[in-house]
Amino acid sequence: MNTENFLASERLVNAAYVRQGSQGRRAHELRLRALLEQGKCPEDGWDESTIELFLHELAIMDSNNFLGNCGVGEREGRVASGLVARRHYRLIHGIGRSGDISAVQPKAAGSSLLNKLTNSVALDIIKLAGVRTASSCFVVPMATGMSLTLCFLTLRHKRPKAKYIIWPRIDQKSCFKSMITAGFEPVVVENVLEGDELRTDLKAVEAKIQDLEADNILCVHSTTSCFAPRVPDRLEELAEICARYDIPHIVNNAYGVQSSKCMHLIQQGARRGRIDAFVQSLDKNFMVPVGGAIIAGFSDSFIQEISKMYPGRASASPSLDLLITLLTLGTKGYQQLLKERKEMFSYLSENVKKLAEAYNERLLETPHNPISLAMSLRELDKQSGTAVTQLGSMLFTRQVSGARVVPLGSQQTVSGYTFKGFMAHTNQYHCAYLNAASAIGMTKEDVDVFLKRLDKCLKALSKGKNDEKGSPALNEEVVSGMEKCNLVEEDDRK
């Protein structure tokens, strides 16, 4: 309602009441104005009525919602299902234009505004989370792997001779394939073992650069967030090497926004050396459905070049989900989630340590990994060749998701490259182990139930060992026995 409509209302309802109603509306609008003027995430989260008011206002600025619109083009934002229209708050035109995903769409002022605001609020959050000098970012409706591909393809034009990407090994398929899909040859640099930790081999990186020569190298592709016992790459030193040899540096920060340590590494890397772009997943960091990533960096022109590489228009859904989420949480809510995640990591570590010791195993010492941890499965591995994988399937059937069992000596071929010891980030780690992570949104109940179920599985497996020594078939019996009884025992959740 605008001023005229409020005045008209006064003919029907007492003017004093209408005035109060209009003041009520004004409070919502003041929030919208602050967002539009500052482009920052509000400190306090908005309630759903303000967010919905805002989204409706945006939607009616788009041509598909004009009352008098007469569309005679091939893309008029027509939607057959009302359910689909509502699922998107009637924002149907998507974002971008044929030439640039960040460009304004003349038919859709509301969607364009949504896009600009989301990118601006996302940048605010990235700065707040620790990369204070980030200058530019945008949301892409592709998950992390494809977004990394887009970064590599953008660099291709700047470095026509380049064929190789230097990549400190991390056993995760999408980041490996992101390089293959872009048409480059990954140069895998093995990690070095320091205590239990697997860390970047800086000397080997530098030797590879000298060997291949800078011009032939597209970039160094490093990683922050990863499964223990690998830890985030030595970003500062890698960034310095990149600056020294004038080689671009792309950082895979898949789930690193939720960790101040990962964000600090990126900030320090950019301060001391060279980082061209860093890429983070929307679902892993912001609790939204899978489908988007944020590409961020320190040079407006380079980030703009990447956004111009995107051919055509794009879905606005990931941007919409992110904006709704950040407006709902506010900076306070997001920071609270980050704080709780950190606390949950300590809680998880302490308790996995205790449990491990009860089974004569140990929590691997990986102090540089702020999100993921690993518990040795040395005893279990000694017991039989299959006990470790059995533990994996037992946890899976007991509905524990995300825990990852890593046996020794598994081998895997990804896009024609064979990795020895795949999953472990190294050819030969010193023991089999189990991973668990404390990621954003994890609750104490998740941890407690996980520990209970893990304890039960380990107990069942070790009982099998003591009762009937040397019977290799026994463990399978134990597993199927457990599967037959309640998969999810109710007391686990109490």
Ligand SMILES: *Cc1c(COP(=O)(O)O)cnc(C)c1O
């Ligand atoms: C999740 C993740 C990726 C990317 O996976 P997408 O499915 O493309 O988002 C890449 N590297 C690491 C380390 C990851 O955790």
